[in-house]
Amino acid sequence: MGRMNGLVLSLGALGFGILYLPIIIMVIFSFNAGKLVSVWSGASLKWYAGLLKNDQLLSAFGTSLLIAVWAATIATIFGICIAVAFVRFGNFRSRLALSAIASAPLVMPEIVTGLSMLLLFISMESLFGWPSGRGVDTIIIAHATFGMCFAAVVIQARLRDFDMAIEEAAADLGATQPFIFLSITLPVIAPAVVAAWLLAFTLSFDDLVIASFVSGPGSSTLPIVIFSKVRLGVTPEINALATVMIVVVAAAVIGASWAIRRRLSSRDQNQ
């Protein structure tokens, strides 16, 4: 038993080490005073201070945030529609086709999604003049498109567990279908909707491949800027930026799971 535990522990430590050691090293070197990324020469916050003065990075951060919020919102709305169609409408015609279409982007190589999006936008522009060139709007559309598949999966799982009797009770008490959805269904599945939004948000926020295909001048997202900077060599400034990104994403995820956990535990305690 003891030997078993030792083996499990060391395998676990190895696994987590491979996952997180590089990140930890990167975070540590973001506080390096020297210019070299692999030689430690004292602690400093100067790279973080430098970030605040770098207008290019700040505007890319703003662009990424704007795109991620819009893309996540659109993806969640469409994700709800897809989930409702699959869970509630039973065996409608072309169900199989729709389910294939809706889940294809989950397994599609991003490079294919990005390229096909680019070709779509170009031919749309030549056919009816919209979108004129590529920019923030085309990235939002592309991110919303692949984000909604993930959102649909998350919401579908919750909707499948949904006790239909609750909706029937509302109907029995005189509520109409749209009102039932807004007053009963949506509040009950709200944690899944929030989780879906956060998932779509993070997917959009750190996407590089698709964004590089469909972005245009003046719409560089943060990953695009970082990637182009890294090609000129990794600087401690990039380390600092990546550390900030980790903090933002981790805060969002921890906040969401804390909110959901608190809901659940207050439910358990009182049962």
Place this chain on the structure above:
Amino acid sequence: MAPFIRLRSISKHFVDVVAVDDLSLDIEKGELFCLLGASGCGKSTLLRLLAGFESPTKGVIEIDGQDMGGVAPANRPVNFMFQNYALFPHMSVTDNIGYGLRRAGMRGTELAERVDSLLKLVRLHELGGRKPHQLSGGQRQRVALARALARRPKLLLLDEPLAALDKKLREDTQFELVDIQEKLGTTFIVVTHDQEEAMTLAGRIGIMDAGQLVQVDAPRRLYERPKSSFVADFLGTISFVDAVVASCDKTSITIGGDLNICAACDDDLPVGAAVKLAIRPEKIYLSRTKSGNVNEIEVVVEDLAYLGFATNYRVKTASGQMFKLQQQQRRSLDAPLSWGETGYVHFDPQDVIVLQD
């Protein structure tokens, strides 16, 4: 006067199952009617047809003289109490109860007063602010009841209203439910698979099997005078004796063979007709010695189970006929018959049920 609820030749077919099969039933105003049956007998489907969640494949449902064909659940003078209560988990008790009233356009003090009186009716007036997950099972059941009664339905449908409660709580709640029904005078239709629950609650019980009503009667008649061996066997415990009529004089029949049993009978049965006799366990008396009563048979104790208030026996006659009987322990010092001992059973001819199916 036409009956309050009238089901005429109702059938409900699902893709490959016939859930309700050409069923007709009348229910009077103010009645507490129980639909009793094993799971899958179609009783829940019948309830959902009345609520309007399903529409019948064939037949007409009338409530208070009004044809319910094509009428949505929301527009029926009917409310439904769900098996697992189906409370809205994100709303407080007050909001749950007030949901239907708000839908009907009630607001302000009128709404608050109505919700308050409902909370008092189900004795939950201090818990209005709680969420469903902060309530016990019994409290949730009462919220569901209050919510279903809020719109003052003419008919309340209750699907297994007490199944989710533990035994002790169920017994108390049964009486409470009857009290509320009597106080309001609302017609209740209760679906249950628990016969004790049906017997306690109902004025009349309809026993369902395979989508049809087998017998509709008051609890006492169903138990004492079942019309078929299915009903006799379904309700409580009973011993059957396959028999052939040896003589019949309109007041009693005798059967011959190795068992000579005499039974009271209103029907004129031809000599030689095959019948089934059924006797309830508590109507059979067991004694150590011969008593000289009618219908006395020598038996050997096969099996016994001591229950405290009574003892259940399975005894066997010389010809192999089994009887199940229950003997009350009236005096604690009685030495009961034990395994393998020989004794005598007897029963009154009035207590023998003659079945012809």
